[in-house]
Amino acid sequence: MRPLSIEGLWEMTPQQHPDPRGRFMEWYRFDRLAEVVGHPLDLAQANLAVSALGVVRGIHFADVPPGQAKFVTCPAGAVLDVIVDMREGSPTFGHWEAVRLDGDTHRAVYISEGLGHGYCALTDSATVAYLCSSVYAPERERAVHPMDADLRIEWPVLGEPRLSERDRNAPTLKQLSQEGLLPEYDACRRFTDALDAAPGKGTRR
Template sequence: MKVSPLSVEGAWKIVPQQHGDARGLFLEWYKADALTEAVGHPLGLKQANMSVSAAGVLRGIHFADVPPGQAKYVTCVRGAVLDVIVDIRVGSPTFGQWEGVRLDEEERAAVYLSEGLGHGFCALTDDATVAYLCSEGYAPTRERGIHPLDPAIGIEWPVEHFELSAKDEAAPALAEAAEQGLLPSYQECLRFRAELTDRAAG
C-alpha cells in the first residue's frame, strides 16, 4: 500500500497492492497502521457510508464544523468518480485551492481528507458506487456545504451536464460562506489534529 500526500495539506491518496489471478483479485483497501503513520493518528471510525450515483451526478462540496469535523476515507468500489478535495480553511496557505483524484474500480485507490477540508465528487459512470469511512457520525446541525460550481474555486468537473441535489444547489459560494462565518479556521483544524495525535501517543 502506497500513501502519498496531495497538494492540499491534510489530504492523501492511498493506492493498494492488488493480488489477482484467474479467480479474481484481493486487496487491502484500508490499513490502519499505514494511514496512522502518514496522518499521525488513527482514524476513529464512527460511521461508514455508501452512495450510488448515475453518471453526471455531482455531490458536494460538503464539510462539518471543527471541532470535531469529519475526516473521511473514500474509495470507489464500482464504476468511476472524480473525487475532489477543497481547502476551505480560513488562513490556510492553500485556501480556495482544490485537487481532483480519479477513483475507480481498476486502480481501486482511496483518498483520506482531514477534518475541515471540503469534499465532493462527480460520477463518471452509471452506478458509480462510493464507500467512505467517517471519523464522526452524521450531525445535521454541524453539516455545511459550498456550491460545487462556484467559479471562484473553479473546479474542472469532467462532465457537461450536472445533476445536483436541491441542498447542494442552494449552498453558498465560498466567499459567502466566509462572510457568514461558516468556514473552519486553519489554525483550529491544526490544533484539533494535534490533539488527536497527542491522544494517540498516550
Template sequence: MKIRPLAVEGAWEITPQQHSDPRGTFLEWYRPDLLTEAGVTPFAIEQANISVSAADVVRGVHFADVPPGQAKYITCVNGVAWDVIIDLRVGSPTFGLWESVLLDASDRRAVYLSEGLGHAFCSLAEGTTVAYFCSTRYAPLREHTVHPLDPDLAITWPVRTPLLSDRDAAAPRLAEMLTEGRLPRYLQDV
C-alpha cells in the same frame, strides 16, 4: 500500499497493492497502521456510508464544523468517481486550493481527508458506488455545503451538465460562507 500526500494539506491518496489470479483480486483498502507510518492520523470509524450515483451526478461540496469536524476515508467500489478535495479551512496555507483524484474499481485508490476539508465527487458512470468511513456521525446542524459550481472555487468538472441535489444547487457560494464566518478554521493540531 502507496500513500502519497496531496497538494491540499491534510489530504492523501492511497493506492493499494492488488493481488490477482484466475479467481479474482484481493487487496487491503484500509490499513490504519500503514497510515500512521506515513504520518497520517487514522481515526475511529463512527459511520460508514455508501452512495450510488447516476452518470454526471455531482455530490458536494460538503464539510462539517471544526471541532469536531469529520475526517473521511473514501474509495469507489464500482464505476468511476472524479473525487475533489477542497481546503475550506480559513487560515490554512492551502485555503481555497482543490485537487482531484480519479477513484475507480480498477486501480481501487482511496483518499483520506482531514477535518475541515471540503469533499465532492462527480460520477462518471452509471451506478458509480462510493464507500467512505467517517470519523463522526451525521449531524445535520454541524454539516454544510458550498455550491459546487461556484466560479470562485473554479472546479473544472469533467461533465457538461452536472446533476445536483436540491441542497447542493441551493448552497451558498464560498465568498458568502467566508463573509458570514461559516467556514472551518485551520487548526494545526487536527
C-alpha cells in the same frame, strides 16, 4: 500513501493480488494510515452512495471541532473526487485537488478535518464508499455550491450537472466566509495535533 498538494490530504493505491479466482487487496489498514497521518481514523460511520452518470455530490464539510475526516474509495465504476481547502488562513485556502477513483485501481483518498469533499460520477453507475471519523450531525454540516465561480472546479460534465436540492441551493465560499461559517486553519491544526498527541495514537512522520 503519498501526500497531495493540500495539507491534510493523502492518496493511496492498494496492492492487488490477482489469481484465476479473482483478486484480493487490503483497501484499508488502520495501522498504516495512522503511521502516515499521525493518528488512526476513529471509525464512527461508514457511508455508501451510488450515483448515475453526470451526478455531482458536494462540496460538503463539517464544523471543526470535531469535523469529519474521511477515507474515500470507489469500489465500482469511476468518479472524479474533488477536495477543497475550506480552512481560512491556510496557505492553500480555496484551492482544490482532483483524484480519479475507480473500481480498477481502487485508489483512495484520506481527507482531514476542515477540507471539503465532493465528486462527479464518470460512469453510468458509480459507487463511492467512505469511512468517517464522526457521525452525521446536521447542525454541524455545511455545503458550498459545487459550481462556485470563484472555485472554478473543472467538473467533467456534459451539459448541466445533476445536483441535489441542497447542493443546488448551497452558498458560495465567499458567502460562508462572510457569515463566519468556515473552519479556521489554526483551529484545525490544533485539533489534529491533539489527536496526534493522544496516548497510543501513533507518530507523525
